[in-house]
Structures are given as structure tokens and as C-alpha cells.
Amino acid sequence: MNRHALGRIRRLSVKESRQCLSDRILGRVSEQVLGGNAPAANDAGTVAKEGSRIRRCYQRRRLLTFLPRLRHGRRIYTIAGLLHQQQSWTIPIGIIVTSDFDIAVLGAGISGLSFAHQAARAGLQCLILERASEPGGCINTVRIPDGFWFELGAHTLYNSYGSLLDIILALGLKDRVQKRSKAPYRLWVDGKVRSVPSQLAMGELFVSAWRAFTEQKAGRTVEEYYRRLVGRGNWQRVFGPLLAAVPSQRADTFPAEMLFKRRPRHKDFPRTFTFKGGLGSLVERLPRHDHITLRTNVEVQAIAREGGLFAVQTTDSGRALVRKVVLALPPSAGARLLAQVAPEASAALGKVGFAEVTSTGIVVKKRDCRFPRLAGLVPLDDKFFSVVTRDVVEDERFRGLAFHFRAGLSLDDRLDRIAAVTGTPRASFVHVAEHATSLPSPNRGHAEIVSALDAAIAYQGIYVTGNFFSGLAIEDCALRSRAECDRLLRDLHRE
Numbered sequence: 226m227n228r229h230a231l232g233r234i235r236r237l238s239v240k241e242s243r244q245c246l247s248d249r250i251l252g253r254v255s256e257q258v259l260g261g262n263a264p265a266a267n268d269a270g271t272v273a274k275e276g277s278r279i280r281r282c283y284q285r286r287r288l289l290t291f292l293p294r295l296r297h298g299r300r301i302y303t304i305a306g307l308l309h310q311q312q313s314w315t316i317p318i319g320i321i322v323t324s325d326f327d328i329a330v331l332g333a334g335i336s337g338l339s340f341a342h343q344a345a346r347a348g349l350q351c352l353i354l355e356r357a358s359e360p361g362g363c364i365n366t367v368r369i370p371d372g373f374w375f376e377l378g379a380h381t382l383y384n385s386y387g388s389l390l391d392i393i394l395a396l397g398l399k400d401r402v403q404k405r406s407k408a409p410y411r412l413w414v415d416g417k418v419r420s421v422p423s424q425l426a427m428g429e430l431f432v433s434a435w436r437a438f439t440e441q442k443a444g445r446t447v448e449e450y451y452r453r454l455v456g457r458g459n460w461q462r463v464f465g466p467l468l469a470a471v472p473s474q475r476a477d478t479f480p481a482e483m484l485f486k487r488r489p490r491h492k493d494f495p496r497t498f499t500f501k502g503g504l505g506s507l508v509e510r511l512p513r514h515d516h517i518t519l520r521t522n523v524e525v526q527a528i529a530r531e532g533g534l535f536a537v538q539t540t541d542s543g544r545a546l547v548r549k550v551v552l553a554l555p556p557s558a559g560a561r562l563l564a565q566v567a568p569e570a571s572a573a574l575g576k577v578g579f580a581e582v583t584s585t586g587i588v589v590k591k592r593d594c595r596f597p598r599l600a601g602l603v604p605l606d607d608k609f610f611s612v613v614t615r616d617v618v619e620d621e622r623f624r625g626l627a628f629h630f631r632a633g634l635s636l637d638d639r640l641d642r643i644a645a646v647t648g649t650p651r652a653s654f655v656h657v658a659e660h661a662t663s664l665p666s667p668n669r670g671h672a673e674i675v676s677a678l679d680a681a682i683a684y685q686g687i688y689v690t691g692n693f694f695s696g697l698a699i700e701d702c703a704l705r706s707r708a709e710c711d712r713l714l715r716d717l718h719r720e
């Protein structure tokens with residue numbers, strides 16, 4: 226058996242788990258791999274049995290050692306060929322999707338994608354399972370047919386995002402970096418656009434601001450820390466609502482250390498940037514790797530231990546057997562999935578609160594929109610937490626605005642509010658897009674929850690990443706993914 230043939234077998238198993246085997250193919254593969262007794266094409270029960278048999282071969286990782294013992298090595302090429310020929314795959318009931326993946330990454334937000342990126346570069350075969358129809362999670366670039374795009378979720382990257390910059394460089398995406406031009410952030414007060422300083426009590430600010438040199442964030446909540454820096458009145462009237470715009474919820478009880486971190490800047494990147502085509506360009510590029518298979522529209526329903534492996538069950542009756550499992554989901558989803566396999570980790574995840582964010586975006590023709598050119602707008606008191614515009618990457622024809630609303634409003638209410646705030650009639654909206662997501666709501670004691678989680682998953686073959694460890698920013702996600710992937714590689718090395 227030459228090395229080339231072995232390589233093809235490995236790709237065969239990856240291909241097989243990427244798609245479901247049709248009963249016809251499975252029958253033929255069973256016949257050729259297992260040496261006869263092929264089931265009848267319409268006998269689903271027998272097919273399932275044969276499927277289990279193949280799965281067991283993979284599960285014990287014996288396929289690679291088993292096949293070389295076949296007398297007729299050429300058959301192996303035939304099997305690979307059969308699978309490549311099959312264009313449209315069907316999913317017969319009862320067929321089990323098996324896999325030869327090293328890891329399953331659950332969730333294709335930036336945390337899952339950056340984890341898979343690093344694991345794939347280290348040579349691991351990664352299966353990413355994503356519930357939505359597109360990867361990205363909180364990163365959601367909306368594109369309309371005219372070529373215009375705007376961000377309905379995250380919008381800004383900074384040159385202080387060191388680990389993300391490493392990924393950008395590794396992907397060769399630096400030439401796609403798009404500098405964000407300067408545009409102001411303003412407040413929305415009593416139906417008018419106002420500057421931040423115009424709303425501050427300056428006397429109170431001057432007598433408080435010196436504390437910026439002495440106050441420590443450690444052990445303080447956001448309110449405790451910032452109230453002392455800006456004064457009680459300024460906090461209540463301006464800074465409380467202003468900081469609520471960051472996580473689309475009041476951040477008063479967040480640990481102060483989780484917002485606004487100082488990180489070294491990398492001057493070879495613009496201070497703030499996106500990509501040509503928006504942050505979606507990064508999301509699309511990340512899973513493009515030989516060792517990564519991304520399946521969208523599949524919700525992970527359950528995880529169970531099976532022998533030394535994990536069986537990951539999806540709502541479309543798919544099942545993958547993997548050596549290690551990586552959770553890159555919102556904490557509530559992680560808590561549910563770990564309830565059986567790691568109850569203590571599940572309990573820790575269950576303690577992380579979260580807030581629903583409903584984002585509604587509109588595209589309008591430039592000439593139809595009188596709203597001033599802004600990077601963003603934050604209301605002191607309204608139905609939305611913030612507005613983020615595409616004005617920082619100007620377009621000749623269109624403008625795009627994303628409103629991040631409090632939960633519970635109907636689409637009609639939201640569109641009416643957008644029309645009122647922008648002074649643009651609904652009839653002028655060229656495009657409307659919606660996205661619902663959730664962001665964590667960490668509180669005092671969050672560090673202890675994270676420590677308990679980390680202790681509970683150590684040496685369990687379970688890795689957890691996300692935006693609820695040291696912070697919510699994209700860089701915090703990339704950092705946590707890098708640390709967890711390093712732990713995975715150390716564990717594999719030890720084994």
C-alpha cells in the first residue's frame with residue numbers, strides 16, 4: 226500500500242462524514258470495504274447495520290490499518306472514486322453519519338472559526354457544525370445585489386487585536402484590510418443628535434476625572450469604576466447609557482476589567498479597520514482549509530461519550546464521532562449540551578447570564594436620507610441601544626444603518642422607530658435585514674465561574690471557547706480560542 230493510497234483513504238473518510246452516504250453508495254462501500262454481504266439497496270435496516278459496522282471501524286481508528294491488509298489495494302481507489310462520483314447525496318432514515326474527524330467544533334462564530342483555523346494549521350481534521358445558514362454568529366455582513374454591504378453585527382477591528390492580526394496575516398488577508406475613515410459618534414437626546422460633551426456636567430467631570438490615575442478596575446463593576454471617574458450625575462445621565470451601547474445591554478454590573486482593555490498596537494495596520502466587503506470577508510475565508518469541513522444549517526442537539534470518543538448528535542439525525550469536542554456556542558447552549566457528559570462544566574456555564582440582541586438594518590439611497598454622517602449614535606433613553614452606520618466606508622449610492630434594539634419589539638415597531646430617528650420614510654428603505662443573537666451578561670464573580678468551568682473541563686477532551694471569558698470583543702474570542710487550542714494540542718501530544 227503506497228502513501229498516496231493511504232492519503233486517499235483519509236480523504237474518503239472526511240468526505241464521507243461531510244455528507245451522508247446514500248444507501249446505494251453505502252451498500253457498495255460496505256461490500257468493498259468489508260468484503261461482501263452488501264445489503265439490498267432498499268433494505269434500510271441492513272444498510273444501517275452495515276453503516277454501524279463501518280462506523281465501528283472508523284471509531285476504533287482501525288480503517289487505516291485494516292485496509293492495507295486487503296489483498297487488492299486497487300479496490301481502495303474504487304471506493305474513493307465512487308464517493309467522488311456521487312453528486313447528489315440522500316439521507317436515508319436510520320443511516321448514521323460517521324466521521325474520522327479529530328475534533329468537532331460546535332458553533333461557527335469567530336470563536337469556533339478561529340479555533341478551527343489554528344487546529345487545522347496544526348494538522349487536525351476539523352468538523353464545524355453551525356445552526357445558522359451562514360457562519361459568523363455575531364459577525365453578520367449583509368450584502369445586497371447592488372454590491373453594497375453593511376454590518377448588522379460586529380463592525381470594527383482594532384490594530385490592538387494582536388491574535389486576530391496573526392490570523393489575518395496567516396490567511397493572507399492583509400491586502401483586503403479596509404481602513405475605517407473618521408466619523409463621529411453622537412448621542413440621541415430628546416429627538417436630536419447631540420455631541421457627548423454637550424451633555425456632560427463639566428464641573429462634576431473635572432472634580433472626578435483625576436481618579437483615572439489612581440482607580441483600579443480589579444474587583445470593581447463597570448458602574449463602580451466609571452462612576453468614580455466621571456461623577457454620579459454624569460454616570461447616570463450619559464455614561465451608563467453610553468457604555469450600554471457596547472454590549473447592547475446595561476453593563477453596570479459587568480466586571481470592569483472586561484470592558485476596554487489596553488493592548489499593544491500594531492502600527493502596520495490601521496488603528497480601526499474592517500475588510501473590503503466587510504467583516505464577512507474574514508468569516509468566509511477562515512473555514513477555507515483542506516482540514517476544515519463546515520456544515521451549516523445543523524443544530525447540535527446532544528453530546529455523549531462513546532468508548533473513548535464523543536458522539537455529536539444533530540437535529541437532522543446526523544451523528545459524528547470525534548476524539549475531542551470544542552464548544553464555541555453561547556453559554557446557555559453549552560450548558561444544555563454538556564449536562565450529561567460534564568455536569569459540573571454545565572452547571573458553571575449555566576451561571577453565565579445573557580441578553581438577547583435584536584438587530585435591524587436598513588439600506589437607503591443616499592439622496593433619500595437626511596440623517597447626518599456618523600459612525601454611530603447612542604440614545605440616552607430609547608427602544609434601541611445603539612445605531613452603527615456604514616458611513617466609515619463611504620459608498621457613492623447607498624447608506625446602511627444597523628439599529629440594535631431591546632428585546633420584545635415587533636418588526637413594525639422597529640422599522641417605525643428607524644424611520645423616525647433617521648427622518649427617512651419606510652417607503653425609501655431599499656433593503657431591510659434582521660438578526661437575533663445573544664451576548665453574555667457577566668457579573669461580579671464571573672472569574673470564579675470561569676475558573677470552575679476550566680477546572681471541570683480539564684483532561685476531559687472538552688474545550689470551551691467564546692466571548693464570555695476575559696471579554697466580549699472579537700480579540701477576546703480569538704485569544705481564548707488560541708489558549709484552548711494550545712491546551713488541545715498539549716493533550717493530544719501527551720496521549
Ligand SMILES: Cc1cc2nc3c(=O)[nH]c(=O)nc-3n(C[C@H](O)[C@H](O)[C@H](O)COP(=O)(O)OP(=O)(O)OC[C@H]3O[C@@H](n4cnc5c(N)ncnc54)[C@H](O)[C@@H]3O)c2cc1C
Nearest residue numbers: 332334335336356362363378379380381525691692698699
Ligand atoms: C451588535 C454587535 C456588535 C458588536 N461589535 C463588535 C465590534 O465592533 N468589535 C468587536 O470586537 N466585537 C464586537 N461585538 C462582539 C463580538 O462580535 C462577539 O462577542 C463575537 O463575535 C462572539 O463570537 P462567538 O463565536 O463567541 O459567538 P457567536 O458569534 O454568538 O457564535 C456562536 C455560534 O454558535 C451557533 N450555535 C448556537 N447554538 C448552536 C447549536 N446548538 N448547534 C450549532 N451551532 C449553534 C450560533 O448560530 C452562532 O453562529 C459585537 C457584538 C454584537 C452583537
